[in-house]
Amino acid sequence: MSAETIIKPIIEIKDLHKSYGTKHVLDGFHLNLMEGENLIVMGKSGSGKSVMIKCLIGLEKVDSGSILIMGKDMNAISSDDLYEIRTEVGFLFQGSALYDSMSVRENLEFPLLRHTKKFGIIEDTTPVVLEALRNVGLENTINLMPNELSGGMKRRIALARTLILQPKIILYDEPTTGLDPITSKEIILLMKTIQEKYKTSSIIITHDINCARVIANRMILLIDGINYAEGTYTELAASKDPKIEVFFK
Known part of the structure; x- marks a missing residue:
């Protein structure tokens, strides 16, 4: 294979260690995220999934190990490069994290106002906001307040706010938690549609095995602080390892 045809990961985590006192949460964790994956x-709860995401986006400082995002070393990154990366990495919080005092329009305008370096100053944000809402099927909610939305609608609006900056990478933290089965299915299919439309690369933290079955190109099982098992849903579901089987029962 020639050097030109080698596909490099868009995110690389190598030998990541993170402890709190004597508790080793991440104990040599590795992860590669490929483009479009x-x-x-x-x-399990407390296994270190959320800690890994926090380390990835710089909310937690790693004890040791390396994190590369789009080739940039997150442990030795300049403020300008960090700003650029943060416009390319979207994050969907578990609780949607909309600003309750802002309308849907204002929630979506907020990242545009913060990141003018990427798109410049947009005089009329309405077309951009409507396009983002159209992507999640909720353009008619533009003037509503968060307290007028259902849980599923809030999750969709939060996803629209993530998409408005056109990120290359999206990090999802338990995207279907707290939603009924029908709404969960709608969110899962929406995530799949977004990947196909925008060619995003995504890391999805989830307990939802149905979400994994529908959307995963590949899976990592985080057990005992390491990437204990990796593979497709079909490959892992067929495993006879008791530590792996428990995820698929």
Whole structure:
């Protein structure tokens, strides 16, 4: 294979260690996210999934190990490069994290006002906001307040706010938690549609095995602080390893 045809990961995590006192949460964790891939990370509660995401986006400082995002070393990154990366990495919080005092329009305008370096100053944000809402099927909610939305609608609006900056990477933290089965299915299919339309690369933290079955190109099982098992849904579901089987029962 020639050097030109080698596909490099868009995110690389190598030998990541993170402890709190004597508790080793991440104990040599590795992860590669390829371009255009939906990568599921599953683990029991307290296994370190959320800690890994926090380390990835710089909310937690790693004890040791390396994190590269689009080739940039997150442990030795300049403020300008960090700003650029943050416009390319979207994050969907578990609780949607909309600003309650802002309308849907204002929630979506907020990242545009913060990141003028990427798109410049947009005089009329309405077309951009409507396009983002159209992507999640909720353009008619533009003037509503968060307290007028259902849980599923809030999750969609939060996803629209993530998409408005046209990120290359999206990090999903338990995207279907707290939703009924029908709404969960709608969110899963929406995530799949977004990947196909925008060619996004995504890391999806979830306990939802149905989400993994539908959306995963590849899965990592985080057990005992390491990437204990990796593979497709079909490959892992067929495993006879008791530590793996428990995820698929």
